Amino acid sequence: xxxxxxxxxxxxxxxSPPSAYAAANVYELEVDGLACxxxxxxxxxxxxxxxGVEKVDVELKKGVVIVTMTAGTxxxxxxxxxxxRDAGFTLRGFSQIQRGD
Amino acid sequence: xxxxxxxxxxxSSAVTDINDSGVxxxxxxxxxxxxxxxxxxxxxxxxxxxTFNTALPVAKGEFVFRQQFIVSxxxxxxSGADRDRTSQAAVSVLGYGVNRKLAVFGVxxxxxxxxxxxxxxxxxxxxxxxxxxxxxFGRFTVVQRDRPGRNFRVAPFxxxxxxxxxxxxxxxxxxxxxxxxxxxxSWDPFIGVVATYQxxxxxxxxxxxYRANNEANNFQAGDIARLDGSLQYRLYPRKLTGGVPGxxxxxxxxxxxxxxxxxxxxxxxxxxxxxxxxxxxxxQYITKRWIVEGAVQIPISQDLNGTALENDYVARVSxxxxx
Numbered sequence: 353x354x355x356x357x358x359x360x361x362x363x364x365x366x367x368s369p370p371s372a373y374a375a376a377n378v379y380e381l382e383v384d385g386l387a388c389x390x391x392x393x394x395x396x397x398x399x400x401x402x403x404g405v406e407k408v409d410v411e412l413k414k415g416v417v418i419v420t421m422t423a424g425t426x427x428x429x430x431x432x433x434x435x436x437r438d439a440g441f442t443l444r445g446f447s448q449i450q451r452g453d
Numbered sequence: 454x455x456x457x458x459x460x461x462x463x464x465s466s467a468v469t470d471i472n473d474s475g476v477x478x479x480x481x482x483x484x485x486x487x488x489x490x491x492x493x494x495x496x497x498x499x500x501x502x503x504t505f506n507t508a509l510p511v512a513k514g515e516f517v518f519r520q521q522f523i524v525s526x527x528x529x530x531x532s533g534a535d536r537d538r539t540s541q542a543a544v545s546v547l548g549y550g551v552n553r554k555l556a557v558f559g560v561x562x563x564x565x566x567x568x569x570x571x572x573x574x575x576x577x578x579x580x581x582x583x584x585x586x587x588x589x590f591g592r593f594t595v596v597q598r599d600r601p602g603r604n605f606r607v608a609p610f611x612x613x614x615x616x617x618x619x620x621x622x623x624x625x626x627x628x629x630x631x632x633x634x635x636x637x638x639s640w641d642p643f644i645g646v647v648a649t650y651q652x653x654x655x656x657x658x659x660x661x662x663y664r665a666n667n668e669a670n671n672f673q674a675g676d677i678a679r680l681d682g683s684l685q686y687r688l689y690p691r692k693l694t695g696g697v698p699g700x701x702x703x704x705x706x707x708x709x710x711x712x713x714x715x716x717x718x719x720x721x722x723x724x725x726x727x728x729x730x731x732x733x734x735x736x737q738y739i740t741k742r743w744i745v746e747g748a749v750q751i752p753i754s755q756d757l758n759g760t761a762l763e764n765d766y767v768a769r770v771s772x773x774x775x776x
Binding site: 382384385386387388389390391392393394395396397398409410411412413415437438439440441442444 | 501509510511512513514515550552553594597599600601602603604651652653656693694695696697698699700739740741742744773775
């Protein structure tokens, strides 16, 4: 079975675009004031408007937002601060938790 | 003058809204919220309370929409005319975040009003349907204290109700009384302040507001002052896990509403206006993209002037959308 699976996996990797397997920059934003689901959406939408943002995941209980960028793009603290502020909340912390290739 | 007697109490305006403290800061903010509560509120528009507004933000450049369906019944007529008034309203609200502090809202009701009354030996029904008066207002956040998992905000608002609804509808008996018309015919400004304290477990909102009603068609509804309070408590999930789960809130609200006497031809109508206190239990389910909710305003005290018509109940269901 492995004799079949290995070449298929190799083919898939070869044909996939670089972004599919390259590690992306991932950031953790600590956002103060987030306390209900409806408000979380505003933060998601504002962060999603930043160029290069691929995915935004809110962890309501922890008050953190995980932002995953597309390969080759980065998020600055200023960009994050502005997006969170425009959503009506306060950015308390900003850190990169995964470095892209 | 006769038409005024029909009015009693006009269509409720309700058809229409920490960087440092930690847990020790909670009581101070709650006290402030209740202070604003004790002082009123109007315009059921946006955010977490069901019968009035909130101070929670609308993100810059984003829209929020709310559609309410409201049924209000008034009866228990002390005048002997056995008046029975029913108002059904579909109220659409659109909010837009101009920036992180300023949000603007538009409120447009579609109304179906009916008044049944004994006229001699016969029972008469008078009714009107159509779009009512458009209200627009702005809300500006003046206090914002954000902490992990909670926030406190205070936001005054100011707006005006424009006379977009028909105010001179007639039927076979002549011109309809103001309580049946879908529009008031007057430009009526309103002002207020709303305060919100929100945590992951519960939310408290309070609003104080005042609406100055102006004269049109020789009729002036009494000004309205409101004090509203709301507690929303998360019933489900009892324990938060990861991500953004939907919240089921149990809601209890109180609405203290005072209306001055109406005036007809500049003369005060002694059978209009008064003070009402509603208690409003409700339920609310909140997700990231939408909210669905329902509540019933139950009058527990009605100190009305003369033969002003008493409210039986006001029932509301609504949905809100983030888009």
